[in-house]
Amino acid sequence: MRVSLFVPCFVDQLTPQVGLATAKVLKRLGHEVEFRSAQTCCGQPSFNSGQWDVAREAAIRALGVFRGAEVVVGPSGSCVAMMRQFYPELLKGTPHAAEADDLAARTFEFSEFLVKKLGVTDVGAKFAKKVTYHDGCHALRELRLKEEPRQLLRAVKGLELIESEEGETCCGFGGLFSAKFPMISTAMVQVKGGALARTGADYVVSSDPSCLLQIGGWLSREGKPILPLHIAEVLANDA
Amino acid sequence: MSDARSDIFARIREALKVKAPKPHLKGEPKPGSTSSVAKPWLPDGGETADASLSILAEQLAKLKAVLIRVPDHASAAKAVAELSAAKNWKKVAYHGHPLLRPVAAALPCETWEADTSFEKQRLEGCDAGITTCESIVAQLGAILVSSASSGGRALSILPHVHVVVAEASQVVPDLGSALALAKARHGDQMPSMLSFITGPSRTGDIERILVLGAHGPKELYLVLVG
Amino acid sequence: MSDSKAIFLKDATVNAADGDQRAFIRKALGGYYVNRDLQKARYRDWERARDAASLAKWSAVNDLANVLEKFVTNFERNGGVVHWARDAAEARAIILKIAEDNKAKAIVKSKCMTSEEIHLNDALEKAGYGVVESDLGEFIQQLRGEAPYHFVFPCMHVKREAISELFTKHLGTAPTDSPEELTMIARRHLRQLYVDADIGITGANFLVAETGQISITENEGNARLTAALPRIHIALSGIEKVVNHLDDLSVLLPMLATAGAGQPMTCYNTLYSGPRKKGECDGPEQFHIVLLDNARTRLLADPEQRDALHCIRCGACLNVCPIFKNIGGLAYGTTYQGPIGSVITPHLRGLKQWNHLSGASSLCGACTDACPVRIDLHHHLLHNRRNAAKESPTLFDQVFHHGFNFVIKRPWLFATGGRIFRATLPLLQKLPLPYMGAWMKTRDLPKAPAQSFRDQWKNQNV
Numbered sequence: 001m002r003v004s005l006f007v008p009c010f011v012d013q014l015t016p017q018v019g020l021a022t023a024k025v026l027k028r029l030g031h032e033v034e035f036r037s038a039q040t041c042c043g044q045p046s047f048n049s050g051q052w053d054v055a056r057e058a059a060i061r062a063l064g065v066f067r068g069a070e071v072v073v074g075p076s077g078s079c080v081a082m083m084r085q086f087y088p089e090l091l092k093g094t095p096h097a098a099e100a101d102d103l104a105a106r107t108f109e110f111s112e113f114l115v116k117k118l119g120v121t122d123v124g125a126k127f128a129k130k131v132t133y134h135d136g137c138h139a140l141r142e143l144r145l146k147e148e149p150r151q152l153l154r155a156v157k158g159l160e161l162i163e164s165e166e167g168e169t170c171c172g173f174g175g176l177f178s179a180k181f182p183m184i185s186t187a188m189v190q191v192k193g194g195a196l197a198r199t200g201a202d203y204v205v206s207s208d209p210s211c212l213l214q215i216g217g218w219l220s221r222e223g224k225p226i227l228p229l230h231i232a233e234v235l236a237n238d239a
Numbered sequence: 240m241s242d243a244r245s246d247i248f249a250r251i252r253e254a255l256k257v258k259a260p261k262p263h264l265k266g267e268p269k270p271g272s273t274s275s276v277a278k279p280w281l282p283d284g285g286e287t288a289d290a291s292l293s294i295l296a297e298q299l300a301k302l303k304a305v306l307i308r309v310p311d312h313a314s315a316a317k318a319v320a321e322l323s324a325a326k327n328w329k330k331v332a333y334h335g336h337p338l339l340r341p342v343a344a345a346l347p348c349e350t351w352e353a354d355t356s357f358e359k360q361r362l363e364g365c366d367a368g369i370t371t372c373e374s375i376v377a378q379l380g381a382i383l384v385s386s387a388s389s390g391g392r393a394l395s396i397l398p399h400v401h402v403v404v405a406e407a408s409q410v411v412p413d414l415g416s417a418l419a420l421a422k423a424r425h426g427d428q429m430p431s432m433l434s435f436i437t438g439p440s441r442t443g444d445i446e447r448i449l450v451l452g453a454h455g456p457k458e459l460y461l462v463l464v465g
Numbered sequence: 466m467s468d469s470k471a472i473f474l475k476d477a478t479v480n481a482a483d484g485d486q487r488a489f490i491r492k493a494l495g496g497y498y499v500n501r502d503l504q505k506a507r508y509r510d511w512e513r514a515r516d517a518a519s520l521a522k523w524s525a526v527n528d529l530a531n532v533l534e535k536f537v538t539n540f541e542r543n544g545g546v547v548h549w550a551r552d553a554a555e556a557r558a559i560i561l562k563i564a565e566d567n568k569a570k571a572i573v574k575s576k577c578m579t580s581e582e583i584h585l586n587d588a589l590e591k592a593g594y595g596v597v598e599s600d601l602g603e604f605i606q607q608l609r610g611e612a613p614y615h616f617v618f619p620c621m622h623v624k625r626e627a628i629s630e631l632f633t634k635h636l637g638t639a640p641t642d643s644p645e646e647l648t649m650i651a652r653r654h655l656r657q658l659y660v661d662a663d664i665g666i667t668g669a670n671f672l673v674a675e676t677g678q679i680s681i682t683e684n685e686g687n688a689r690l691t692a693a694l695p696r697i698h699i700a701l702s703g704i705e706k707v708v709n710h711l712d713d714l715s716v717l718l719p720m721l722a723t724a725g726a727g728q729p730m731t732c733y734n735t736l737y738s739g740p741r742k743k744g745e746c747d748g749p750e751q752f753h754i755v756l757l758d759n760a761r762t763r764l765l766a767d768p769e770q771r772d773a774l775h776c777i778r779c780g781a782c783l784n785v786c787p788i789f790k791n792i793g794g795l796a797y798g799t800t801y802q803g804p805i806g807s808v809i810t811p812h813l814r815g816l817k818q819w820n821h822l823s824g825a826s827s828l829c830g831a832c833t834d835a836c837p838v839r840i841d842l843h844h845h846l847l848h849n850r851r852n853a854a855k856e857s858p859t860l861f862d863q864v865f866h867h868g869f870n871f872v873i874k875r876p877w878l879f880a881t882g883g884r885i886f887r888a889t890l891p892l893l894q895k896l897p898l899p900y901m902g903a904w905m906k907t908r909d910l911p912k913a914p915a916q917s918f919r920d921q922w923k924n925q926n927v
Contacts (some may be wrong), residue, residue: 050855
């Protein structure tokens with residue numbers, strides 16, 4: 001299959017290793033991977049801020065960028081949810097509606113793509129560490145993914161998966177929310193990050209790099225001995 | 240100036256000119272009454288009388304209501320009398336129902352047929368109230384009382400203890416059945432009050448800690464005959 | 466910035482920093498989660514049951530004029546008196562007039578959020594009536610002179626020590642740290658008040674069109690007593706509480722209890738169809754219902770968010786909301802707290818003043834999943850944000866988003882901007898920038914990589 005990578009803008013700029021790991025896993029499974037460099041941001045910050053006209057422009061641009069792609073795969077539940085759930089809503093009743101629906105049907109979150117579309121759970125990865133998993137809310141509740149990332153992690157050689165308390169609780173990121181209402185966002189990450197740290201795991205793994213920014217940022221500031229890691233980075237590890 | 244009623248209706252009609260889509264559902268909507276459609280999705284109330292009775296017993300226990308099963312009415316009277324003696328009730332009010340008069344007569348304390356000479360202050364001073372009921376919902380452990388079957392509105396709520404004497408045949412599987420039965424029995428002449436009682440009165444208002452007997456009865460007994 | 470937003474930000478900041486209080490709230494809700502899951506597990510298909518509950522409300526709300534008309538006809542046939550109130554002032558005036566006409570003195574109330582919405586107690590007290598809240602939580606909040614913290618659990622934030630002190634001060638009782646004893650103090654105190662009251666005021670959870678009955682859900686028995694002993698019963702209800710059939714309650718009553726309180730059913734679910742009937746020994750001589758609009762028709766006129774009128778006020782969305790749990794109910798400054806409050810308050814009281822509540826959410830969606838009638842709560846927060854941005858755009862947002870859009874439209878500019886951003890990040894982190902400064906106060910940013918993904922990809926795939 002020819003996979004077109006959808007790399008979230010902040011992954012591009014701040015955590016490029018996540019995008020590289022995603023490509024590595026897909027290539028290892030024998031797929032052709034492309035990156036269309038005209039892509040930038042999916043428009044979610046504007047969408048979530050109520051600036052739907054601005055977000056609509058971003059959506060229409062993305063339709064153009066991914067036009068003709070066989071499948072689009074992104075290592076972020078949140079950004080994929082934007083494309084899959086919210087583009088059709090944004091473009092409903094416009095001349096772009098049909099194309100938005102079409103793109104939505106071809107777009108997958110990374111772990112979802114592996115498990116549901118490819119039917120793969122063992123990607124041949126090794127990672128001899130204790131890991132706890134954080135469900136990003138968009139992956140969990142917009143895309144309804146819960147078992148898929150866990151199936152992938154359980155198949156990783158040497159990996160021990162530990163569930164945390166507050167399993168389905170939000171980390172408090174919420175995009176600009178984390179900066180507009182920092183006191184609430186911080187209280188939320190104290191609850192979530194505290195629960196993750198109490199598992200005693202070496203890593204907190206998630207399919208959402210934005211949650212990892214929030215959780216990792218707080219864990220780092222608090223000096224907790226648990227590190228954020230994207231699921232693609234775990235799966236890319238075969239040494 | 241137009242009156243409030245016409246104004247509100249005008250606002251509603253105006254608002255509803257634009258249709259709203261059906262809500263997001265997990266499955267396809269099905270035709271039929273709410274209870275018949277939802278029956279296979281709701282908690283089980285039992286397919287047979289025995290199954291219903293065992294679900295009822297389990298639910299009542301969880302609710303901290305006491306189920307006393309007796310073979311006949313004479314035993315029911317005896318059971319209530321023993322309860323009264325054990326709990327040292329001084330004054331007991333009861334609903335003037337042919338099945339309850341013998342129960343009251345067997346009590347070792349002062350009794351009062353509350354609905355023939357109702358007086359709220361007097362009822363407030365009673366330790367217990369004895370009533371019949373309309374039906375009993377196995378699915379939820381709920382007892383349906385009414386102003387007709389339970390000696391008015393207050394008798395089943397004001398005294399500290401509520402005793403219901405009922406027949407096992409009054410047990411219905413689920414809430415839908417109890418509502419249908421009430422409708423069939425009373426038609427458009429519903430008693431002014433119908434109340435599903437699901438366990439003794441309770442509150443969790445202080446630190447979400449369960450306390451029984453907030454305002455209504457602290458103890459609830461169901462004496463089931465048959 | 467609106468006044469309500471300024472107060473919200475201040476209160477939310479104080480409360481979010483109060484670790485003890487936050488832990489207390491989480492602990493208080495701990496038992497609820499366990500019981501809710503146990504009860505939900507008894508449902509053979511909870512998700513499909515939500516469908517049934519949702520449809521029961523949908524069909525009534527979307528045919529509101531007819532269903533309401535039918536309810537009113539049947540309610541009157543049962544001997545009740547119907548009053549209509551376009552707004553809070555009219556509702557207060559109606560209730561005051563009933564009290565005056567009947568030369569009432571003492572009024573006992575059972576829990577009714579609609580009465581909080583119209584500030585009924587203030588009006589009655591100003592007019593010289595003694596008003597007592599009989600629900601334990603509301604009684605405690607009335608003594609504290611504080612609004613309910615949670616519309617189902619009004620005083621869940623108050624520790625038992627504070628309640629003991631409150632009772633000692635107002636009722637002269639001996640201190641105790643036992644919730645049981647505290648409950649019994651209130652029980653003893655309130656019993657005679659029910660007996661003496663002239664008027665009982667209740668809310669209504671459902672208005673059954675088919676039979677003209679109103680349904681009241683409660684646990685304590687205080688609503689039962691309020692509607693049994695006083696000579697006049699007044700129910701106050703929003704017009705959206707109507708359902709078509711008595712049978713709809715077979716789903717709504719148990720789901721309300723399970724979703725909101727983790728119970729199979731609440732203790733008392735009572736249907737009233739009029740004043741005392743011929744042959745009945747007790748019950749009120751008069752039964753009035755006040756049907757209130759108070760901007761509900763404004764929400765009805767928005768088909769996108771009309772489902773917010775399906776709300777059965779179970780409180781499930783508050784119980785699972787991480788915002789509610791961390792800032793507490795009082796910070797909202799609204800009658801209805803939590804996600805449902807954030808959705809409907811802008812419709813009831815004005816978008817400009819109350820949109821900040823829709824902004825104060827990470828949009829995690831836990832509320833939407835918890836809602837037994839499937840209100841699309843967290844997406845409605847997005848809809849409110851969109852409507853607010855249209856109705857009263859802020860300059861900062863305009864500049865920020867249009868500027869951002871200018872950049873992301875041009876991949877070369879995005880790449881160049883990114884390069885500059887990464888190079889200057891160590892410096893930017895030290896500057897008191899809006900947003901970024903707020904972020905950095907409690908969280909670190911990852912070390913910026915030398916090369917972006919797109920650069921590395923290009924180099925690898927040359």
